[in-house]
Amino acid sequence: MISVKNISYRIAQQRILDDINALFDAGKISAILGPNGAGKSTLLQCLTGALKPDYGCVTLDGRNLEAYSLVDLSKKRAVLSQSITVSFPFTALEIVLMGRSPFTLNNNSSVDNEIAHETLDLMDAWHLKDRSFPTLSGGEQQRVQFARVLSQIWDQKNAYLFLDEPTSALDLKHQYKVMEIIQNQCVEKFLTVIIVMHDLNIAYQNTDTSYFIKNGQVQVFGASKDVICSDILSDIYDLPLSYAAQHVNYGRNSSHV
Amino acid sequence: MSLMSKQVTVRLPFLRFKFPSAILLGMLLLSAIILATSIGAVSIPVSDLVTSRLTEQQQAVLFSIRLPRVLLAIVVGVALAVSGAALQGLFRNPLADPGLIGISTSAALAVAIVIVFAGPLTGLLGLYSLSIAAFLGAIISCFVIFRFARLSGKFSVTYMLLTGIALNAICAAGVGILTFLSNDEQLRTLTFWTMGSLGGALWPSVIVAATIVVPASILLIRSARELNLLLLGENEARYLGVDEEKLKRMVIIATALTVGAAISVSGIIGFVGLVVPHLVRLLLGPDHRLLIPASGILGASLLLVADTIARTIVAPAEMPVGILTSLIGGPFFLWLLVKQYSGRFGI
Numbered sequence: 001m002i003s004v005k006n007i008s009y010r011i012a013q014q015r016i017l018d019d020i021n022a023l024f025d026a027g028k029i030s031a032i033l034g035p036n037g038a039g040k041s042t043l044l045q046c047l048t049g050a051l052k053p054d055y056g057c058v059t060l061d062g063r064n065l066e067a068y069s070l071v072d073l074s075k076k077r078a079v080l081s082q083s084i085t086v087s088f089p090f091t092a093l094e095i096v097l098m099g100r101s102p103f104t105l106n107n108n109s110s111v112d113n114e115i116a117h118e119t120l121d122l123m124d125a126w127h128l129k130d131r132s133f134p135t136l137s138g139g140e141q142q143r144v145q146f147a148r149v150l151s152q153i154w155d156q157k158n159a160y161l162f163l164d165e166p167t168s169a170l171d172l173k174h175q176y177k178v179m180e181i182i183q184n185q186c187v188e189k190f191l192t193v194i195i196v197m198h199d200l201n202i203a204y205q206n207t208d209t210s211y212f213i214k215n216g217q218v219q220v221f222g223a224s225k226d227v228i229c230s231d232i233l234s235d236i237y238d239l240p241l242s243y244a245a246q247h248v249n250y251g252r253n254s255s256h257v
Numbered sequence: 258m259s260l261m262s263k264q265v266t267v268r269l270p271f272l273r274f275k276f277p278s279a280i281l282l283g284m285l286l287l288s289a290i291i292l293a294t295s296i297g298a299v300s301i302p303v304s305d306l307v308t309s310r311l312t313e314q315q316q317a318v319l320f321s322i323r324l325p326r327v328l329l330a331i332v333v334g335v336a337l338a339v340s341g342a343a344l345q346g347l348f349r350n351p352l353a354d355p356g357l358i359g360i361s362t363s364a365a366l367a368v369a370i371v372i373v374f375a376g377p378l379t380g381l382l383g384l385y386s387l388s389i390a391a392f393l394g395a396i397i398s399c400f401v402i403f404r405f406a407r408l409s410g411k412f413s414v415t416y417m418l419l420t421g422i423a424l425n426a427i428c429a430a431g432v433g434i435l436t437f438l439s440n441d442e443q444l445r446t447l448t449f450w451t452m453g454s455l456g457g458a459l460w461p462s463v464i465v466a467a468t469i470v471v472p473a474s475i476l477l478i479r480s481a482r483e484l485n486l487l488l489l490g491e492n493e494a495r496y497l498g499v500d501e502e503k504l505k506r507m508v509i510i511a512t513a514l515t516v517g518a519a520i521s522v523s524g525i526i527g528f529v530g531l532v533v534p535h536l537v538r539l540l541l542g543p544d545h546r547l548l549i550p551a552s553g554i555l556g557a558s559l560l561l562v563a564d565t566i567a568r569t570i571v572a573p574a575e576m577p578v579g580i581l582t583s584l585i586g587g588p589f590f591l592w593l594l595v596k597q598y599s600g601r602f603g604i
Contacts, residue, residue, distance in 0.1 A: 050492045074498030087350055088543035102498045
């Protein structure tokens with residue numbers, strides 16, 4: 001469980017986050033939604049410990065985030081960032097094995113290799129294992145990075161999984177697959193999953209709770225099925241109600257087919 | 258280390274051999290040492306070396322000229338290649354090279370200042386003070402480059418290279434001013450430093466350089482695992498439990514130390530730090546746990562061969578080895594630029 005109390009973050013006098021409160025439960029998938037530049041990624045980075053909020057605190061399992069050492073945290077939480085460029089020709093398998101490094105300080109054991117195999121298989125990327133990572137397509141890179149992130153917390157229960165637009169480069173089939181994997185892992189391992197995303201249909205169908213962020217503040221939050229609706233969308237995204245209604249109806253229909 | 262047993266396939270027109278990389282690199286270094294020891298104005302044939310039937314003249318040449326020179330080439334080669342590999346990891350870009358981004362020139366400027374203003378420096382103390390000056394020059398430039406490359410908040414390779422160009426120009430101008438101010442003897446020393454040569458090899462310089470380069474290289478080799486993770490990005494490394502601020506500081510200090518030590522005894526020898534890690538990556542892949550030590554061995558071997566050529570090709574005169582490495586390294590760099598047509602390396 002993560003609790004966020006009154007966090008604020010500013011860059012050069014500009015408030016990026018303004019007094020945010022939130023609660024993310026274990027075994028649940030939460031979405032952070034909102035327009036571009038709303039502060040979603042900044043909030044995520046405050047939750048992962050990459051950024052230190054100017055004010056307020058974040059607690060993991062009731063313990064202040066700052067009280068954890070980097071090594072302890074690396075065994076508890078994994079983070080998939082938006083875009084990761086690797087300029088050296090590591091193979092996809094080598095990249096995934098890097099995810100195991102918090103647990104094996106030197107050479108990778110057979111357990112790590114098994115985990116890497118499993119996660120790559122799961123992400124439908126085992127056939128890419130010997131390919132050089134920089135030569136993979138955007139979607140393939142995203143799947144390999146996801147496999148790395150999954151293998152980091154593969155044998156942990158109650159761990160935390162932070163994802164920043166995990167499906168942005170994926171085709172429809174892999175979007176579906178990735179969301180299915182997230183749901184299964186979340187239930188099976190009692191993970192706390194927090195996803196920043198733009199695709200409201202995916203959020204509607206796959207997440208339990210949604211937080212809408214705008215101008216650095218939480219505008220609306222609640223069960224995804226309740227809060228992703230036309231009047232809230234038209235308010236948050238400054239859309240004509242008719243357009244927002246279309247958008248959500250599309251989501252409703254496809255989820256009830 | 259089991260990584261060192263990674264197999265390398267050597268292809269010749271009709272033959273293919275598979276070697277564990279450690280054996281291959283070891284053989285290469287050994288043959289380079291034998292070559293460099295035996296060739297020169299006074300030839301010391303291998304057969305005589307093995308049976309230790311040397312004339313008095315040969316013995317004198319071996320112990321007071323040839324051996325220190327061979328060892329210095331090894332130490333400088335290791336220093337340049339290892340620091341090149343580590344810098345490329347730190348900057349997350351294969352184009353980082355101490356010479357290219359202005360670290361070497363800054364170190365040379367610091368050395369030039371000491372030569373011109375501190376008067377004649379001799380013996381171990383003098384050599385150490387030159388090393389310290391070179392180290393300071395190198396570390397200041399490292400921090401400047403790092404700061405400027407991150408001006409936009411995110412690390413930019415373009416800014417890194419442009420900062421390097423500016424630093425190179427500023428420091429070259431500085432060296433120019435000092436050249437103008439210097440007397441004849443200082444001028445000779447300065448020229449020697451800016452061209453890069455192992456001609457001044459004596460036991461004290463070997464000892465000074467080795468006492469700095471060896472521990473710093475060990476430090477860099479030991480941070481190889483964390484450097485691998487840093488290649489994913491600074492935040493990703495942090496998420497994987499690496500204190501990336503500490504790592505970066507450590508790598509900057511250790512590379513500045515090795516580059517400084519190398520430059521204070523040999524002047525600017527360009528492109529070794531760029532070319533060698535590249536060759537190793539082509540052969541063995543980008544894993545720093547293998548890349549850094551293997552670069553050290555290959556760097557030592559290449560500089561030994563280059564130095565042997567430099568001191569024999571225009572005998573009895575001697576060509577500064579820095580000219581030779583730049584002659585080979587420059588075109589290699591251009592080839593590299595052409596090869597990465599698709600911007601694969603993030604330029």
